[in-house]
Amino acid sequence: MLEQLMSLIQDNSQDAIVNNPAIPNQNNNAAMQTVFQSVVGGLQNEAQGGNLSGLMGLLSGQGGQGGSLMNNPIVAGIAQNAIGSLMEKFGLSNSAAGNIIAQVLPGVLSSMISKTSNPNDNSMDFGGIMGSLLGGQAPQQQQQGGFDFNQIGYALADGKLDMNDVMRIGGSLLGGNSGNAGGAGGGLGGLLGGLFGK
Template sequence: MLEQLMGLIQDHSQDAIVNNPAIPNEHNNDAMQTILGAITGGMQQQAQSGQGGLAGLAGLLGGQAGNGGSGLMSNPIVAGIAQQAIGGLMQKFGLGNSAASGIVAQVLPGVLGSMISKTNDPNDNSFNMTDIMGVMADGKVDMSDVMNIAGKFMGGGQQGGAAGGLGGLLGGLFGGK
């Protein structure tokens, strides 16, 4: 699931991150990783906050929390994710609040909207509620999750074109580049 989520982030980051002079090209993957971490971290916090948290997360992913861009951003779960992403971008890249907020506002609604759409599309099995809840319920993105991603790409995963970007991502996780 994490590799599919990173693919969505890459798809929605062209203008906000890749073409943004405030983020040097050699840090594009790190910026995308920051957003990935905010999304997974925010969802995990929500999942760990008890039954109401799981219900809220299921409602968000089920499309019951406002699918439009502004409606989605007003969801409290999404607002928390956005704040985590903004803080991470400010800290890692020295961006001001408005610059980091602009990046998140350009990327996050598209990524989450696509994720929600794919989760609810019976003809698209790239995201499903069972996998998402399984990753979120274990409470952490740990080494087994990272190894799972790495194993899929080293074994010639189905998304061959995305392997370079994810290889850079994994390199960034372990201090490469």
Template sequence: MLDQLLQLVRDNAQDAVVANPAVPNDQNEAVIGEATKTVATGLQDALASGNLKDVMGLFNSNGQVDNSNPVVNNISGNLIGNLQEKFNLNGGTAASIAGSLIPAVLGSLVKKTNDPNDNGFSLDGIFSSLTGGSTQGLNLGGLLGKFAGGLDKDGDGDVDLNDLTSMISNGAKQQQSGGGLGGLLGGLFGK
């Protein structure tokens, strides 16, 4: 997946990096590589920290990336810091690169993932790669549909611990009868 992600970054880096006079030409590939690593690490960290709702929300966007999504903000912020630290770019230049590159790359990733005619990316493949294979065998497309369909079980406008408790309780009942959401969540969290 990293090679495919690198290609997405390259495809979107022409204006933000390659044609940017603030980025020396001999550093273009290194900046593109750093952006690729930052996107992959940002998605991986979001999953590892339990930020599944925002990651799934990103992939449910049909390619229209919501810049207020915490995952997008974290990846952009990390890239800004990395560009300043590793390439000695000033804050404005680093913010400009991250502000145009990250939404474009994530938008392309989401579009390719959601395109049934493009088998280069799949939601299952991305999550499996990011989690070291721990989501293998899960129907993440179905899980995404559940997020889109509303996991807000208590109707308070958010998905929180109360909703998760309700889902696990109902899932445990379903699991006793052979599967259900409890089994799915158990597999997702390694239990």
């Protein structure tokens, strides 16, 4: 996931960093690395702080407010951190650093959202992203532990969370599945099924 994220930052930095006279050419890679560290650090703080629903909403494309990704509180925090880091490391003004982030960050996050919310694109997925943010667990290790982040991500990708989604997620969390949600051994899925009369 981290390699793909760095590649997305490089793809979106041509005008904002590489062709920017405010960033000397010898500092191009360092500036991109600074943006990368801010994105990873911001997402990591949210994941480790327990805001998985916020991250899932963001990465499924439902996290924008007022139609703009930059209005999302997670993105705003990442942007603020990145702007501060660019100012500190490269002596940029607030407006110069802000312009760079305003050009780079939306494109990077939009590409991440496009990849993670598309089940047919496995170059980036919820399992890989969450594994990287929560300590480098591989997605298959998460699945062996009964927690399939991809299943949760795809359940939320349509912007709605219905009872079927809850049952699938509940089964995933405790190693059950939607097929046995109403029977014995259905874990959280079975419990939810009983509560809601499924």
